[in-house]
Amino acid sequence: MLIRFNVKNVLSFSSRPENESEEFSMIAGKVRSKKEHIFDDGHIKLLKFAAIYGANAAGKSNLVKAMNLMKTIVLRGLPDGHTEKYCKTQPDNQNKPSYFEMELKLGEKYYSYGFEVILSQSKFISEWLVELHPNNEETVLFNRDIEEGTFEFNGELAAISLVDKLNVYAEDIATDPSVLFLTLMNTNKKTFYQNNLNAACLRDIYVWYASHLDISYPDQPVSNYAYMAKSDRDQVEDVCRLIAAFGIGITDYRLVEAPLEKALNGVPKQNQDQILANLEQKLAELRAVENGPSRLTLIMRSHTNFFMITLSKTEDLKCQTIEFRHADRETYFNLEEESDGTVRILDLLEILLAGAGKTFVLDELDRCLHPALTYKFVETFLQLAIKQDIQLIVTTHESRLMDFDLLRRDEIWFVDKKKNGESDIYSLEEYNARFDQKIDKAYLEGRYGGVPIFNSVFPVAEE
Structure with missing residues (x-):
């Protein structure tokens, strides 16, 4: 689970006084209401939901982008265009370090992982x-100063049987400014972790970024609809009941066969050839292993359709798509015939069906959704989250969510842009708003910042 995210000199986030980073936190505040919204293991209390508000261009999406930039750097290295991602509000920021740090709860332990990079x-x-302990003490598991070419290992990483091996890897990149140690230690190292259990934290943190932190933008599907690929009728009915709760009219769905050419329609020819080559390779690998699985299912999802491709040891390749039935009609409709709002809800169901262990970060939750539907989705998530250790962080303009019947005060955050173009992050918790106050009205009146300030479009001429 995410505890905190700190960032500095990235996009519209520069630094606070005394060169401190901007901070977004999922640590619960002093609010006493709605304790069922909180994860509490006796040592730390974490929010399972947070809504981030702000005017257009205030920096809400930049917070999401900064999180995703850190994730991308950890998993795949510096991405294309990274050299322009520093905060450009001050010219000298170009040659200053950018700071990324996340605090995480993994299993029974707490960690802080971060790095500095001159983008x-x-x-x-x-x-x-750093391993964080409940008594507020810390153990620096590894510390790397690349400019000095020095490494330091402590705690579980300093075990006699392990530290010599880690030093070999560390020495290879001691002065190499182009690669992170965490990334290196998760590149072709499967056997290493099987034989060195004390180093598991290096694998677990990487896996959290790869498999448990899910970040989505408005122009990207949240889900690949894998949850609809289940053939068990009971599971289909469970999904249909969940869909029905949102009043979008869908009462059933089915998988129907479709030609592979339809799945590839709209994909550039070069990419089509690559997809076909990959399918042939996976099919060959599947059939080459005698005692392996007999089938392999792949999901292809575009903005307008969904396809499930099944590879088998004994059968020909099978391609299927999904169709939906509304009310009592016998007619089924494919995904591209559904409304944008319906597609959005079908996307968001992935969050409700994901189960424990995921942290979702979703930019523009309310895109294409009726305000009542947005409210219903958040309400449903919070109900499911009572029994699951799952987190959802969203940006939104939907002020109806600012309702103390729905959210706690510390679940509401703001991003505001200063006159110099830099963004500030802060929580409603800082304002000690009364529980009987109309928060949405106060927000729209500008009491908490994060709202647009307009100039006259057509100035009134003086007589």
């Missing part, structure tokens, strides 16, 4: 991993 120069300058 304009594609150069990492430091990296660290």
Whole structure:
């Protein structure tokens, strides 16, 4: 689970006084209401939901982008265009380090992982991993100063049987500013972790970024509809009941066969050839292993359709798509015939069906949704989250969510842009708003910031 995210000199986030980073936190505040919204293991209390508000261009999406930039860097290295991602409000920021740090709860332990990088120069300058203890003490598991070429290992990473092996990897990149140690230790290292259990934290943190942190933008599907690929009728009925709760009219769905050409329709020819080559390779690998699985299912999802491709050891390739039935009609409709709002809800169901262990970050939750539908979705998520350790962080303009019957005060956050173009992050918790106050009205009146300020479009001429 995400505890905190700190960022500095990235996009519209510069630094706070005394060179401190901007901070977004999922640590619960002092609010006493709605304790069922909180994860509490006796040592830390974490929010399972947060809604982030702000005017257009205030920096809400930049917070999401900053999280995703950190995730991308950890998993795949510095992405294309990274040299322009520093905060450009001050010219000297170009050659200053950008700071990324996340605090995480993994299993029974708590960690802080981060790094500094001069983005304009594609150069990492430091990296660290710290274990956080409930008594407020810390153990620096590894600390890397790239400019000095030094490494330090402590705690479970300093075990006699392990530290010599880690030092070999560390020495290979001691002065290499182009790669993170965490990334290196998760590149072709499966056997290493089987034989060195004390180093599991390096794998677990990487896996959290890869498989448990799910970040989505408005122009990207949240889901690949894998939850609809279930053939068990009981599971289909469970999904249909959940869909029905949102009043979009769908009462049933089915998988029907479709030609593979339809799945590839609209895909550039070069990409089509690559997809077909990959399918042939996976089919060959599947059939080459005697005692392996007999089938392999792949999901292809575009903005307008869904396809499930099944590879088998004994049968020909099978391609299927999904169709929906509304009310008592016998006619079924494919995904591209559904409304944008219906498609959006079908996307969001992935969050409700994901189960424990996921942290979703969703930009523009309310896109294409009626205000009542947005409210219903958040309400449903919070009900499901009572029994699951799952988190959802959203940006939104939907002020109806600012309802103390729905949310706690510490679940509401704001991003506001200063006159110099820099963004500030802060929580409603800082305002100690009364529980009987109309928060949405106060927000729209500008009491908490994060709302647009307009100039006259047509100035009134003086007589």
